[in-house]
Each structure stands twice: as C-alpha cells, then as structure tokens.
Amino acid sequence: MPLRFHNTLTQQTQVFEPLEGNLVRMYTCGPTVYDFAHIGNFRTFVFYDILRRWLRLSGYKLDHVMNITDVDDKIIRNATALGQSLGQYTDTYTKAFLDDCATLRLERPERLARATEHIPQMAAAIKKLEDTGYTYRSDGSIYFRIAKFPEYGKLSHNDFSGIVSGARVDVDEYEKNDARDFALWKAPKPGEFNWDTEVGTGRPGWHIECSVMAVQYLGATLDLHAGGVDLVFPHHENEIAQSEALTGKQFARYWMHSEFLLVDGQKMSKSLGNFYTLRDLFGKGFTPESVRYLLASVPYRKGLNFTFDGLTSSKTAIERLRNFKHRLDTAKLAPGLGEAIQSLAVASLKQFRDAMDDDLNTAEALGAVFEFLREANTALDAGTFLEDNRAAALELLNLFDAVFEILVPAEQAGAIPAEEVESLIAARTAAKKARDFAKSDAIRNELLEKGVILEDTKEGVRWKRK
RNA sequence: GGCGCGGUAGCCAAGUGGUAAGGCCAGGGUCUGCAAAACCCUUAUUCGUGGGUUCGAUUCCCACCCGCGCCUCCA
Numbered sequence: 258m259p260l261r262f263h264n265t266l267t268q269q270t271q272v273f274e275p276l277e278g279n280l281v282r283m284y285t286c287g288p289t290v291y292d293f294a295h296i297g298n299f300r301t302f303v304f305y306d307i308l309r310r311w312l313r314l315s316g317y318k319l320d321h322v323m324n325i326t327d328v329d330d331k332i333i334r335n336a337t338a339l340g341q342s343l344g345q346y347t348d349t350y351t352k353a354f355l356d357d358c359a360t361l362r363l364e365r366p367e368r369l370a371r372a373t374e375h376i377p378q379m380a381a382a383i384k385k386l387e388d389t390g391y392t393y394r395s396d397g398s399i400y401f402r403i404a405k406f407p408e409y410g411k412l413s414h415n416d417f418s419g420i421v422s423g424a425r426v427d428v429d430e431y432e433k434n435d436a437r438d439f440a441l442w443k444a445p446k447p448g449e450f451n452w453d454t455e456v457g458t459g460r461p462g463w464h465i466e467c468s469v470m471a472v473q474y475l476g477a478t479l480d481l482h483a484g485g486v487d488l489v490f491p492h493h494e495n496e497i498a499q500s501e502a503l504t505g506k507q508f509a510r511y512w513m514h515s516e517f518l519l520v521d522g523q524k525m526s527k528s529l530g531n532f533y534t535l536r537d538l539f540g541k542g543f544t545p546e547s548v549r550y551l552l553a554s555v556p557y558r559k560g561l562n563f564t565f566d567g568l569t570s571s572k573t574a575i576e577r578l579r580n581f582k583h584r585l586d587t588a589k590l591a592p593g594l595g596e597a598i599q600s601l602a603v604a605s606l607k608q609f610r611d612a613m614d615d616d617l618n619t620a621e622a623l624g625a626v627f628e629f630l631r632e633a634n635t636a637l638d639a640g641t642f643l644e645d646n647r648a649a650a651l652e653l654l655n656l657f658d659a660v661f662e663i664l665v666p667a668e669q670a671g672a673i674p675a676e677e678v679e680s681l682i683a684a685r686t687a688a689k690k691a692r693d694f695a696k697s698d699a700i701r702n703e704l705l706e707k708g709v710i711l712e713d714t715k716e717g718v719r720w721k722r723k
Numbered sequence: 724g725g726c727g728c729g730g731u732a733g734c735c736a737a738g739u740g741g742u743a744a745g746g747c748c749a750g751g752g753u754c755u756g757c758a759a760a761a762c763c764c765u766u767a768u769u770c771g772u773g774g775g776u777u778c779g780a781u782u783c784c785c786a787c788c789c790g791c792g793c794c795u796c797c798a
Contacts, residue, residue: 294798295798297798299798330796413726414726415725415726416725416726439796484798485798486728486798488793489726489792490726490794491795492796514727516728517792519791519792522791554746559728559736560728560790562735564735566734566735571735573747574747577746577761580760608744612737620736620746624744624746628744631745631762634762638753638762689756694756701759711759713759713761714760715754721760
C-alpha cells in the first residue's frame with residue numbers, strides 16, 4: 258500500500274510523493290525556548306519522530322530542518338527579569354530541550370536552526386517583501402498586508418474576504434491597517450534586545466523565521482511541513498503568505514498537524530495543576546519509554562488524553578513486549594518451520610506496514626504486533642513455533658522497535674550492578690537446591706527491594722529490573 | 724458565531740455498508756517448595772441522541788446534544 262498522509266491544505270488523505278526522487282525536504286516547528294517543554298509539546302515532537310522514522314523505513318532520505326525559537330516576548334521578559342543576555346537565558350532551555358529529546362529517543366533533525374542566527378536573512382526577506390509592495394510601516398514596525406495575498410486562509414480554510422478591507426482604516430489611528438495583518442518586524446523598545454538591520458532597528462516577528470530558514474535550507478518548495486494544530490492559524494497561514502509572496506512558488510506541498518494532548522480530559526494549564534514536564538513524570542517514577550510509548554500509541558491526528566493510568570498501562574504493555582523479545586532471542590526451538598505461525602508473522606508484518614502507511618496509524622500497527630505476540634506465545638508453549646519461524650518473528654518485532662524504540666530499557670542511575678545480581682542469584686539457587694527456602698526467599702526479597710524481579714522458569718532464572 | 728477535530732466496553736483505543744482489532748484493569752487457569760514473574764483464557768447483540776437511505780449502518784445522509792482546539796506569538 259502506498260504511503261498516505263492527511264494534508265491539512267487539501268483536507269484529504271493523499272498519497273505522499275516528494276518532489277525529487279526519494280529525498281524528503283521537511284520542516285517542523287520546534288520549541289520556543291523560554292521554559293522547559295511540557296508533555297503536550299512532546300506529543301508533537303514524538304509525532305515528528307515517528308514521521309521521520311517511518312519515512313526513513315519507507316526508503317526516503319531526509320533533509321529535515323527544525324527551528325529553535327530563541328527570541329520572543331516571553332524570552333525577552335524572562336531574560337530581562339533575570340538580568341541575563343538572551344543567549345544565556347535561551348541556552349539553558351535549549352540544552353534542556355535537547356536533553357529531553359535524547360531521553361525520549363527522538364531522532365535529531367538534520368539541522369536545527371536558531372532564529373537569532375538568521376536575523377540578517379530575515380531582514381533581507383522583509384526588504385524584498387517591502388520592495389514588492391507586500392508590507393507597510395506603522396509606528397516603526399513592518400506589517401504584512403494580507404489584502405495583497407488573495408489566497409490567505411487556504412490552509413485554515415477561513416474566508417477572510419469580508420474582513421479584509423484595509424482601506425477603511427486610518428493608518429495614523431490604528432497600529433495595523435487590518436486586524437489580520439501581522440508583524441514581520443517589530444519596532445525597537447528601549448532597554449530591550451534589538452538588532453540593527455537593513456530594514457531598521459528592532460526584532461523579528463514570530464512567523465518570518467520559519468519562512469526564511471525553511472527556504473534558505475530546503476528551497477522554495479518543501480515536501481512536508483508539520484506542527485501542532487494550534488499553529489494552523491495564524492502561524493502556518495502567515496508562513497504561507499510570506500513565503501509565497503517571497504518566492505512566487507508553493508511553500509509546502511503537504512501540511513501535517515498533530516492534535517492536542519489533554520490531561521484528564523482538560524487542557525493542560527498551570528492554574529489547574531495538571532501541567533507536566535518530563536522531569537515531573539520521571540520524578541514520579543515513570544520511565545522515558547513509558548512516556549514515549551504512550552505519546553506514540555495514539556495516532557497523531559486524534560486528541561490524546563494523558564493520564565497516569567495511561568502511563569502505568571504503557572509500562573505493563575512494554576514489559577510484555579520485552580518479555581516476548583527475550584523469549585524470541587533465547588528460546589530453544591526444534592528445527593523446522595511452523596506453517597501457521599509463519600503465515601501469521603507475514604500477515605502481521607504486512608498489517609503493521611499498511612497501518613503505518615495509512616497516515617501513521619500507530620494504534621493499528623500496535624494491534625498487529627500484540628495479536629502476533631499472543632499467537633506466537635501460544636505456539637511457543639505448544640511447540641509449534643520452530644527454529645525457522647524465529648527470523649520472521651524477529652523481523653516484525655525489530656520493525657516495531659525501529660518505530661517505537663522502547664524495547665531496550667534506559668540505564669538507571671544508582672541501580673544494583675548486574676554482577677552483584679548474578680552472584681546473589683547463584684547463592685539463592687544453591688540455597689534452593691539445599692532446600693533452604695528461608696535463605697532463598699530472603700535473597701529473593703533482598704533483590705526485590707533493590708528493584709530486581711526474578712523469574713523462575715524451566716530454563717533457569719531470568720531477572721529484570723523493576 | 725466561523726473554521727477544524729472528536730464522542731466505540733471500567734480506562735486507553737482501531738475499524739468496516741454485512742454484522743465490533745489491540746492495550747490496561749478485573750475474573751479464571753497453567754507453572755511453582757510457597758510466591759512472584761511469565762504465559763494463556765474470559766469480558767461491548769453494541770459503537771452520543773433522534774430521524775432517513777438501504778435487504779442490511781457503528782460505518783452513508785440530515786438534525787440535534789456533548790467534549791476539545793483555533794479565530795491576539797499556546798505543540
């Protein structure tokens with residue numbers, strides 16, 4: 258089945274094909290580094306990661322740019338309050354963001370682009386828009402005149418034709434000609450962080466950075482542009498207006514937007530006390546893998562209701578997958594090929610691929626894995642899962658983990674070393690053999706307290722960390 | 724009000740014009756010195772409400788109710 262994505266621009270799910278061969282030029286909206294990113298942000302960043310991985314696994318090469326917005330009102334406010342330079346302030350949160358991404362095993366885009374490192378390019382773009390009549394100045398700021406861009410609204414499917422009537426409004430009386438016009442360049446404020454450029458002193462508006470950096474690194478027409486739904490309007494709509502006014506070419510061919518994450522059915526907000534960063538969750542004992550799994554398991558276009566029950570349930574599901582992987586890796590199997598389980602493996606692999614091809618339907622892809630897992634366990638118990646079945650089963654599981662990447666546990670600081678665990682297990686086994694159950698149970702409890710769970714199986718003792 | 728997304732078992736959630744994937748929880752079982760862990764089994768005559776189209780709708784159409792998002796730089 259061909260790879261298909263839902264395109265916000267056309268409001269349809271359509272076959273994805275890049276403009277040029279197997280190279281995908283993509284741009285995703287990254288964080289504004291004014292604070293720690295929260296799990297709602299990471300829902301979107303995990304979506305980018307799944308998208309990247311599936312494109313790669315589908316045989317595409319990626320040229321992916323993500324911006325780091327390191328100048329905006331909140332950053333300026335906070336940095337000023339702390340008496341820090343912009344760079345000092347944003348470095349802290351940029352680093353925290355990148356650390357969090359690594360913890361969640363998010364692939365790094367081919368390029369991260371910081372807004373403050375592209376100020377001259379933004380000024381040049383604004384200059385060009387001025388020269389071509391797309392802008393006007395007002396009180397030292399430069400605005401984009403959306404009346405000059407008839408297609409404005411095509412992404413968010415809003416009809417602005419009734420609102421766009423700039424001529425009525427007196428420029429001297431109003432900051433903007435039209436309520437929908439947006440700032441390309443903001444007038445300098447005394448005591449704040451400003452840049453001297455060819456269009457004057459001040460600082461860039463929010464939207465221009467994405468247009469400029471995307472076009473600079475990826476060319477006038479992107480294959481794919483993604484972000485959270487809340488960015489559809491105005492951010493992405495404005496990006497389109499600027500970019501297409503600038504280049505005269507279609508800006509992005511496919512627009513993908515991830516839905517919101519809710520907490521207990523409500524929007525996350527500081528006042529409700531349901532506002533979580535990754536640090537908060539790890540502090541409560543949840544693992545990065547559980548967070549990653551939960552955020553990845555609900556298809557990106559569906560609102561995701563985040564709950565602690567959900568995290569706990571993810572942890573259990575991950576355990577089951579890891580147990581199965583371990584069993585596949587270590588089981589002693591009779592030679593031969595079990596026909597039934599083999600055809601199920603092939604079918605499950607196809608189902609997994611088809612589901613991912615269908616606009617990244619991760620929920621159905623997971624369903625395929627678990628269904629196979631159950632049948633394979635039954636076959637393993639029954640002895641109808643044979644040596645030559647191992648490869649296809651591992652292929653499915655490896656493909657699954659190439660997307661979800663949760664099978665290998667993260668290292669935990671302060672954990673009991675493996676050698677120590679092994680020697681305690683040896684002592685327990687000896688005690689059991691001598692039928693000294695008091696001693697063997699004591700060792701078992703000691704290990705449990707240190708976070709190690711023992712599993713007595715026919716093949717011997719297996720252990721894992723809690 | 725406009726635009727968009729969604730309402731499927733206790734919770735999370737997939738899906739199709741032909742009679743409901745999967746995960747978690749719960750209950751039952753296998754295994755075990757006892758446990759744990761692991762594994763298996765069971766769990767929606769029903770898909771927000773009311774109409775309509777159809778031989779047949781959760782799936783198509785209409786209306787309504789409810790939740791969420793955007794409509795001033797929130798992923």
